[in-house]
Amino acid sequence: MQDMAGHTAGDPLECYSIPIVLEKDADIDNQGHAVLEADGKQRYRCGFRIGGGIDQDPSQSPQGYPDKGIYVTYIHENSAASRCGLQVHDKILQVNGKDLTVATHKQAVEYIRRKPVLKMLVYRKGVPQLHKTGGNPQFQSYNQYSQQYQQQY
Amino acid sequence: MSSYQQMSASGQSRTMSSNANEGSNYMDLSNMPMDKQRTMMWPDQYNIDSGIHSGTTTQAPSISSKSHGDELDDEEKLMYEWSQSAGFGDGYSQNEVDDINQTLNQTRSQRVRAAMFPETLPEGVQIPSTQIHPDQPTAVQRLSEPSQMLKHAVVNLINYQDDADLATRAIPELIKLLNDEDQVVVTQAAMMVHQLSKKEASRHAIMNSPQILAALVRAMNNTDDLEITRCAAGTLHNLSHHRQGLLAIFKSGGIPALVKLLSSPVESVLFYAITTLHNLLLHQEGSKMAVRLAGGLQKMVALLQRNNNVKFLAITTDCLQILAYGNQESKLIILASGGPGELVRIMKSYTYEKLLWTTSRVLKVLSVCQSNKPAIVEAGGMQALAMHLGHQSQRLVQNCLWTLRNLSDAATKVDALEGILQVLTQLLSSNDINVITCAAGILSNLTCNNQRNKVIVCQVGGIEALVRTIMQAGDREDITEPTVCALRHLTARHPEAEMAQNAVRLHYGLPVLVKLLHPPSRWPLIKAVVGLIHNLALCPANHAPLREHGALPRIVQLLIRAHQDTQRRASVSSANGGPSLVDGVRMEDIVEGTGGALHILAREPHNRAVIRGLNCIPLFVQLLYSPIENIQRVAAGVLCELAADKEGAEIIEQEGATAPLTELLHSRNEGVATYAAAVLFRMSEDKPQDYKKRLSMELTSSLYRGDQNQAWSDPPGFDDVNQMAMGEGTREQMYQPPHHGSQGSMYSGQPDINRHGFENVPTDSMQGLELGSHPGSAYGPMDNMTELGATSGDYNLDSSMPQSENQHMSWFDTDL
Numbered sequence: 001m002q003d004m005a006g007h008t009a010g011d012p013l014e015c016y017s018i019p020i021v022l023e024k025d026a027d028i029d030n031q032g033h034a035v036l037e038a039d040g041k042q043r044y045r046c047g048f049r050i051g052g053g054i055d056q057d058p059s060q061s062p063q064g065y066p067d068k069g070i071y072v073t074y075i076h077e078n079s080a081a082s083r084c085g086l087q088v089h090d091k092i093l094q095v096n097g098k099d100l101t102v103a104t105h106k107q108a109v110e111y112i113r114r115k116p117v118l119k120m121l122v123y124r125k126g127v128p129q130l131h132k133t134g135g136n137p138q139f140q141s142y143n144q145y146s147q148q149y150q151q152q153y
Numbered sequence: 154m155s156s157y158q159q160m161s162a163s164g165q166s167r168t169m170s171s172n173a174n175e176g177s178n179y180m181d182l183s184n185m186p187m188d189k190q191r192t193m194m195w196p197d198q199y200n201i202d203s204g205i206h207s208g209t210t211t212q213a214p215s216i217s218s219k220s221h222g223d224e225l226d227d228e229e230k231l232m233y234e235w236s237q238s239a240g241f242g243d244g245y246s247q248n249e250v251d252d253i254n255q256t257l258n259q260t261r262s263q264r265v266r267a268a269m270f271p272e273t274l275p276e277g278v279q280i281p282s283t284q285i286h287p288d289q290p291t292a293v294q295r296l297s298e299p300s301q302m303l304k305h306a307v308v309n310l311i312n313y314q315d316d317a318d319l320a321t322r323a324i325p326e327l328i329k330l331l332n333d334e335d336q337v338v339v340t341q342a343a344m345m346v347h348q349l350s351k352k353e354a355s356r357h358a359i360m361n362s363p364q365i366l367a368a369l370v371r372a373m374n375n376t377d378d379l380e381i382t383r384c385a386a387g388t389l390h391n392l393s394h395h396r397q398g399l400l401a402i403f404k405s406g407g408i409p410a411l412v413k414l415l416s417s418p419v420e421s422v423l424f425y426a427i428t429t430l431h432n433l434l435l436h437q438e439g440s441k442m443a444v445r446l447a448g449g450l451q452k453m454v455a456l457l458q459r460n461n462n463v464k465f466l467a468i469t470t471d472c473l474q475i476l477a478y479g480n481q482e483s484k485l486i487i488l489a490s491g492g493p494g495e496l497v498r499i500m501k502s503y504t505y506e507k508l509l510w511t512t513s514r515v516l517k518v519l520s521v522c523q524s525n526k527p528a529i530v531e532a533g534g535m536q537a538l539a540m541h542l543g544h545q546s547q548r549l550v551q552n553c554l555w556t557l558r559n560l561s562d563a564a565t566k567v568d569a570l571e572g573i574l575q576v577l578t579q580l581l582s583s584n585d586i587n588v589i590t591c592a593a594g595i596l597s598n599l600t601c602n603n604q605r606n607k608v609i610v611c612q613v614g615g616i617e618a619l620v621r622t623i624m625q626a627g628d629r630e631d632i633t634e635p636t637v638c639a640l641r642h643l644t645a646r647h648p649e650a651e652m653a654q655n656a657v658r659l660h661y662g663l664p665v666l667v668k669l670l671h672p673p674s675r676w677p678l679i680k681a682v683v684g685l686i687h688n689l690a691l692c693p694a695n696h697a698p699l700r701e702h703g704a705l706p707r708i709v710q711l712l713i714r715a716h717q718d719t720q721r722r723a724s725v726s727s728a729n730g731g732p733s734l735v736d737g738v739r740m741e742d743i744v745e746g747t748g749g750a751l752h753i754l755a756r757e758p759h760n761r762a763v764i765r766g767l768n769c770i771p772l773f774v775q776l777l778y779s780p781i782e783n784i785q786r787v788a789a790g791v792l793c794e795l796a797a798d799k800e801g802a803e804i805i806e807q808e809g810a811t812a813p814l815t816e817l818l819h820s821r822n823e824g825v826a827t828y829a830a831a832v833l834f835r836m837s838e839d840k841p842q843d844y845k846k847r848l849s850m851e852l853t854s855s856l857y858r859g860d861q862n863q864a865w866s867d868p869p870g871f872d873d874v875n876q877m878a879m880g881e882g883t884r885e886q887m888y889q890p891p892h893h894g895s896q897g898s899m900y901s902g903q904p905d906i907n908r909h910g911f912e913n914v915p916t917d918s919m920q921g922l923e924l925g926s927h928p929g930s931a932y933g934p935m936d937n938m939t940e941l942g943a944t945s946g947d948y949n950l951d952s953s954m955p956q957s958e959n960q961h962m963s964w965f966d967t968d969l
Contacts, residue, residue: 051966060964073966097821109967 009054009068009102017093017121022046022084024116044116047079048072048086053105070100070108090122256281268297269304316354324362331368339372343384350391360397366405373410379419386414386425393432403437412447415456431468434475441476450476450483454490463505470511477518484522493528500537506546513552520559530564539573542580554591561598574609581618589622593635600642607647616643616653620662630678633669637681644688654692667702676738680746687750696757705760708747709767715743741781748787755794761801770804777813782822789817789828796835806836
């Protein structure tokens, strides 16, 4: 698995990802009052929009996303998302430990909404590909010894 | 050498040297002053001792009959000498003396010629000799040898010049003839060139003429005629023994032509071609690239199949080795041409040492290529190489070992390695350090993660051999490190592991291993030893010996040092995300390894007392705060063991472990959470009942939270050691805490606790715990998700799993 774009949900994957910590903003209305959720708790805004999920059809996405992962489709200006380094078209792999590569849209929304601080791992196109070093770390490849060879005539 | 001639019929040697200008003495007596007249009477004056040896004169024979007055004294003395040694009895008459003189003069040139050109002497001629003393050669005699040498040199020069002249004049002619249309003419010309190339002078001429080589190569390329090809190849072969010739061949495009000849069915042509190419590859700069470009590699590999001549094969494989060394592309070409198979076949089929050696070198060069490695292993390379590990030839054995070691990390799935493993175990007793080092390395890799190999090595006495090797290696880490790693593999995760753990102790391995924890051992070795001790501690019989040899304090010391190192690096550069390496080893790994070893060692009560005594409980509590899950796990594990004693539990609580442990309950790592829970539980032994009840509720709920956690995954980077720790059933230990109170059912190991029990729990005691994240109730708190974005796709609220019809729904996004 070299390229995260086009990853089939459920397949094993391995790639470089960018860790991003997003601290949500408390949602404040124009008069400075806190906006509350239905149960009275403070609402938080992340400042971005997500699309995708394993229950969505990516071929119908206007952005032309290649797979059923969760993608950032929009970032509001002056928002927590814009400050934390998230970018449009980032694919969110994980939120607070929850794997979003095999999540429905609603599950993704729910997990993102859950906590006020998001510790995310995102994949961004252009981030260097992971090169498999091959071999279990416990194997010592004794290749270094080949350098000792002298040409013996 | 001139011969002695007896002149006197009486047999007395009355030889006279022509050195003395006796002529004048005898011929013109009347001119002599009176004092010289004495000389006439010298036959009568034998007893005068002149003290001069006639042999010391080095003057060339003087032909002049003039005499100088002052010389006469010497001559006089010489005369006396003669008279003494010659033992003249009679006198000579003047006439006789004159005659003798004359003869000697006339034969002088004969003597000279005889000295310089003995081969020109006619048979049976006696030349009068002037030698007086048998031991004292005349000047002519002494000069004869040097003059002959001079003569030969001059002759050679003359001949050489002839050859060179001849060739230089002939070469333009030959060039024309080689370019002729008529094949017969070309054949003759080629033969002539071949002849010329055999002699040195003409060969030089050929080497100096690029045109004739070009013509020759062209003729070779354009012909089917065997004779032309053979002569041309022979010529190039002769030229290839000289540096200038190699350069000339290279420049005239000889290499592609020679590579073409490698397809020839004629043996002599083939031999000429391969030998010439071999010389070029050895000594001529740029040949390697040219041979590669001309497709030489493929042809050479094909030749390995066709031929049985061992010397031919040796040269061909040596060419392959020269071409492949350091050149990845060549190695891949050899692979694609079926090289590995052929080379392995040669190793199996032949016994000629030189061939085996050159082939093993090719395999060695190929064995570092990631693509060739599996091909060689699949072709049976391991077994083929192991066949020769007992060979007399040291260089062959060494090359085979190096190759085997390179291949060993790709050979873990290979069966039928019993023979190899046995030989390798025996080689550990070798005298040669290189052999031991390689054998240990190969064994280490082959036993890694391979149960079958582990069992075999144990059965052939591998443990004993390895322990002995460590003892004899002293502080040579090149040897001890792979050996310790091999033992580490052998003491865990296979049916005979327990036997192995005991065997190390029985062969007196424990003291020397504990010693290796100390300087001058470097971190890689220390890491390996700690892992081995971890495994050894799984055997209860080893607990006491390990303690007695002082393993515990040293391991704690290493833990402290490594931990301090990580702290220091963390504080110095908080932005520096990556782990830092000392001697190529991460200090975090050392913390984890030592912690894990202490965890197992702490199973024994005495050991626990020692660990407590070393005052490291505060350190373990501190480690609970580590960001690395593995370290959290080992810290919690050690504390769990230590908490089994009342004193331990008290100290742990005093150190304020409760808070971090509670935090760790929520870890997504199963091991961490479980150990943390167990420690808390043990610590709660003496607490009031309601505390215990509340604690157990918390613990339960945090442990059985549901899908918020991942499927329980092993922490990354598990190696043999850690796998053993987890798989060894520490769970079972934890699930039998002593003095367990009323909540006996909780840790029975069955995770099918009544989930609905959650929802009945009063909320206040659930502060900080996450509820409502059951699988299947993922949409329970749906009411939180009021705002689902601007688009209005129809979606199925009740489905937790995606339905196939959802694939067709319009794609939408949600604002968050």
